[in-house]
Amino acid sequence: MPTKQKGKCPFCNQAVTPEIVEENTVRRDKLKCPECSEPLYVCRTPGCHDFAKGTAVYDHELCPDCTETAGNVAAEVGKAALKVGTTIATAVFTTLVLAKGKK
Numbered sequence: 001m002p003t004k005q006k007g008k009c010p011f012c013n014q015a016v017t018p019e020i021v022e023e024n025t026v027r028r029d030k031l032k033c034p035e036c037s038e039p040l041y042v043c044r045t046p047g048c049h050d051f052a053k054g055t056a057v058y059d060h061e062l063c064p065d066c067t068e069t070a071g072n073v074a075a076e077v078g079k080a081a082l083k084v085g086t087t088i089a090t091a092v093f094t095t096l097v098l099a100k101g102k103k
């Protein structure tokens with residue numbers, strides 16, 4: 001059984017090495033937590049090795065930590081955008097997301 005590298009499961013909060021349920025080249029591989037058997041996907045943030053929740057209706061793009069970060073960053077960018085305009089705000093957003101992803 002092929003496996004992915006270890007990361008945090010958003011359902012049971014364990015560091016797990018998920019099993020690959022379905023290998024996809026275009027979309028993300030569908031994974032399964034070996035602890036709680038919930039569906040997982042690799043987080044889309046560069047440098048992040050945690051997992052996003054898969055659900056029947058919607059497969060999350062980001063793990064819970066990155067979702068929170070993106071939310072905070074969006075709030076910060078919203079404030080910044082009022083002052084400096086959209087172009088710079090986009091640059092700030094990219095920088096903050098990349099900085100957080102490196103941890």
Ligand SMILES: [Zn+2]
Nearest residue numbers: 009012033036
């Ligand atoms: Zn789990």
Ligand SMILES: [Zn+2]
Nearest residue numbers: 043048063066
């Ligand atoms: Zn993440």
